Amino acid sequence: xxxxxxxxxxxxxxxxxxxxxxxxxxxxxxxxxxxxxxxxxxxxxxxxxxxxxxxxxxxxxxxxxxxxxxxxxxxxxxxxxxxxxxxxxxxxxxxxxxxxxxxxxxxxxxxxxxx
Amino acid sequence: xxxxxxxxxxxxxxxxxxxxxxxxxxxxxxxxxxxxxxxxxxxxxxxxxxxxxxxxxxxxxxxxxxxxxxxxxxxxxxxxxxxxxxxxxxxxxxxxxxxxxxxxxxxxxxxxxxxxxxxxxxxxxxxxxxxxxxxxxxxxxxxxxxxxxxxxxxxxxxxxxxxxxxxxxxxxxxxxxxxxxxxxxxxxxxxxxxxxxxxxxxxxxxxxxxxxxxxxxxxxxxxxxxxxxxxxxxxxxxxxxxxxxxxxxxxxxxxxxxxxxxxxxxxxxxxxxxxxxxxxxxxxxxxxxxxxxxxxxxxxxxxxxxxxxxxxxxxxxxxxxxxxxxxxxxxxxxxxxxxxxxxxxxxxxxxxxxxxxxxxxxxxxxxxxxxxxxxxxxxxxxxxxxxxxxxxxxxxxxxxxxxxxxxxxxxxxxxxxxxxxxxxxxxxxxxxxxxxxxxxxxxxxxxxxxxxxxxx
Numbered sequence: 001x002x003x004x005x006x007x008x009x010x011x012x013x014x015x016x017x018x019x020x021x022x023x024x025x026x027x028x029x030x031x032x033x034x035x036x037x038x039x040x041x042x043x044x045x046x047x048x049x050x051x052x053x054x055x056x057x058x059x060x061x062x063x064x065x066x067x068x069x070x071x072x073x074x075x076x077x078x079x080x081x082x083x084x085x086x087x088x089x090x091x092x093x094x095x096x097x098x099x100x101x102x103x104x105x106x107x108x109x110x111x112x113x114x115x
Numbered sequence: 116x117x118x119x120x121x122x123x124x125x126x127x128x129x130x131x132x133x134x135x136x137x138x139x140x141x142x143x144x145x146x147x148x149x150x151x152x153x154x155x156x157x158x159x160x161x162x163x164x165x166x167x168x169x170x171x172x173x174x175x176x177x178x179x180x181x182x183x184x185x186x187x188x189x190x191x192x193x194x195x196x197x198x199x200x201x202x203x204x205x206x207x208x209x210x211x212x213x214x215x216x217x218x219x220x221x222x223x224x225x226x227x228x229x230x231x232x233x234x235x236x237x238x239x240x241x242x243x244x245x246x247x248x249x250x251x252x253x254x255x256x257x258x259x260x261x262x263x264x265x266x267x268x269x270x271x272x273x274x275x276x277x278x279x280x281x282x283x284x285x286x287x288x289x290x291x292x293x294x295x296x297x298x299x300x301x302x303x304x305x306x307x308x309x310x311x312x313x314x315x316x317x318x319x320x321x322x323x324x325x326x327x328x329x330x331x332x333x334x335x336x337x338x339x340x341x342x343x344x345x346x347x348x349x350x351x352x353x354x355x356x357x358x359x360x361x362x363x364x365x366x367x368x369x370x371x372x373x374x375x376x377x378x379x380x381x382x383x384x385x386x387x388x389x390x391x392x393x394x395x396x397x398x399x400x401x402x403x404x405x406x407x408x409x410x411x412x413x414x415x416x417x418x419x420x421x422x423x424x425x426x427x428x429x430x431x432x433x434x435x436x437x438x439x440x441x442x443x444x445x446x447x448x449x450x451x452x453x454x455x456x457x458x459x460x461x462x463x464x465x466x467x468x469x470x471x472x473x474x475x476x477x478x479x480x481x482x483x484x485x486x487x488x489x490x491x492x493x494x495x496x497x498x499x500x501x502x503x504x505x506x507x508x509x510x511x512x513x514x515x516x517x518x519x520x521x522x523x524x525x526x527x528x529x530x531x532x533x534x535x536x537x538x539x540x541x542x543x544x545x546x547x548x549x550x551x552x553x554x555x556x557x558x559x560x561x562x563x564x565x566x567x568x569x570x571x
Contacts, residue, residue, distance in 0.1 A: 029165070030162060030165075030166050031165070031166050031169035031170060031173075032169075048191070048193070049166070049170070049191045049192045049193070050191075050192050050193030050194075050197065050198050050201075051201070053159075053162070053163070053166075053198070053201075053202060054198070054201035054202050054204070054205045055205075057159075057202055057205040057206055058205035058208075061205060061206055061208045061210070061211055061305075062208065062210070063210075069161075072165075076165060076168065077161075077165070078162075078165050079158075079161075079162045079165070
């Protein structure tokens with residue numbers, strides 16, 4: 001069995017953070033969210049589409065996102081997600097946690113002897 | 116804000132192109148694997164159809180042909196069963212479950228209130244209908260208006276028929292409450308209707324059954340007990356019934372109204388004596404009266420002090436839901452005097468006491484129905500010393516009150532006995548009861564469990 005890459009495992013854990021980050025600026029629908037993440041990462045990564053929608057629905061169930069059906073720029077109806085106050089607070093929490101985690105990982109990787 | 120399910124049908128918008136067959140098949144498998152309510156499945160299917168359109172268009176713009184683009188879009192989204200499992204899990208949060216349960220209970224309460232009002236209205240209408248049917252058929256209308264309605268009030272006040280009537284209204288309330296509770300709970304909690312119905316049916320049935328049997332205290336008889344027990348069944352039926360009934364409402368209402376009217380008419384004809392027609396207007400013949408009195412001799416022979424007159428006269432009987440009262444007075448020209456012949460006769464008796472006997476109907480003659488002590492019992496249910504000098508009534512009068520609210524027996528005879536000069540016990544008042552010839556009536560008041568375990 002193939003071992004999942006570090007990127008895949010990281011993406012899985014950070015999908016809610018990434019979703020909330022891109023939705024904070026504007027209301028987006030599912031496919032746009034994936035595209036926006038890809039663009040903002042410079043094409044480095046994007047969450048798998050199979051895990052994006054469960055994450056969106058989980059965040060909605062949690063009250064962090066609110067969804068509405070309306071016409072998209074292309075015409076057909078799409079389900080747009082927007083961040084709620086609760087989502088904003090959750091995002092701040094995730095960002096702080098990620099920053100702390102990333103600093104710790106960076107320090108460890110940069111200097112393994114740094115205890 | 117959720118839109119109507121039809122709006123989420125991928126094929127419903129004329130401005131959207133049809134999806135490739137393999138995408139339709141993917142969406143069908145996804146929908147089948149989603150263990151969520153129908154409106155949520157439809158919404159997810161619409162969202163994923165939109166996603167496929169965007170994804171295919173983007174892939175096609177990279178140079179792939181439509182068929183390959185569709186396959187690539189499916190590959191990017193992954194297995195429909197895995198996606199369905201993750202989406203199902205995402206929707207079934209504990210928060211939604213709790214909110215769904217609370218919302219369901221709230222809406223069930225609203226439904227119960229509405230259903231109770233509707234049930235009372237239906238029962239009241241049916242009672243009036245039954246009154247018209249039975250009253251009109253059995254009596255002239257004027258007599259019905261002036262005699263039956265007051266008689267009805269007296270007959271059903273505090274009696275188990277009221278419990279039964281309210282229970283029928285509660286059945287409708289429980290049915291409506293369960294339906295509303297399940298509908299709201301399903302919508303909010305995102306659990307499947309079948310699972311929610313089962314939980315509501317079991318929880319509601321158990322709760323209402325325990326309440327009906329052990330908590331609700333009311334006047335009881337077999338009819339009221341069965342009616343109360345129907346409430347949890349009505350709730351379970353409401354919970355398990357599909358939320359979108361297929362019954363044609365006008366026809367269903369007509370059938371329901373006819374059934375209720377028929378049941379009520381039959382019940383009233385049996386349970387409300389006043390509506391079974393006026394008592395027979397016949398002479399109380401000496402032969403019939405003698406036959407009746409002989410039945411009382413089985414318990415205690417009558418003591419007549421002069422000219423065949425008894426010592427005591429009844430001062431009327433009163434009864435409520437759980438008690439029976441009987442007053443007697445010494446049968447002298449001056450009832451407050453203690454020196455008359457009846458008073459002197461009474462003074463010869465010892466251990467003068469009231470006796471409460473279970474009563475049964477006794478047909479003294481084809482035209483006369485009286486009540487006598489139940490031959491199945493050889494002793495009174497209860498006795499109480501008769502005090503003929505009470506503060507409340509003065510000399511020459513006595514009254515007793517027996518608490519019979521925890522006995523299933525509902526018809527009673529109370530009379531006074533005493534041990535005469537010859538050492539035998541005699542009956543001191545003639546058994547004329549309640550000025551109408553009927554027994555003292557009580558009703559059992561308590562829970563069904565207490566009624567089931569009570570003595571007869």
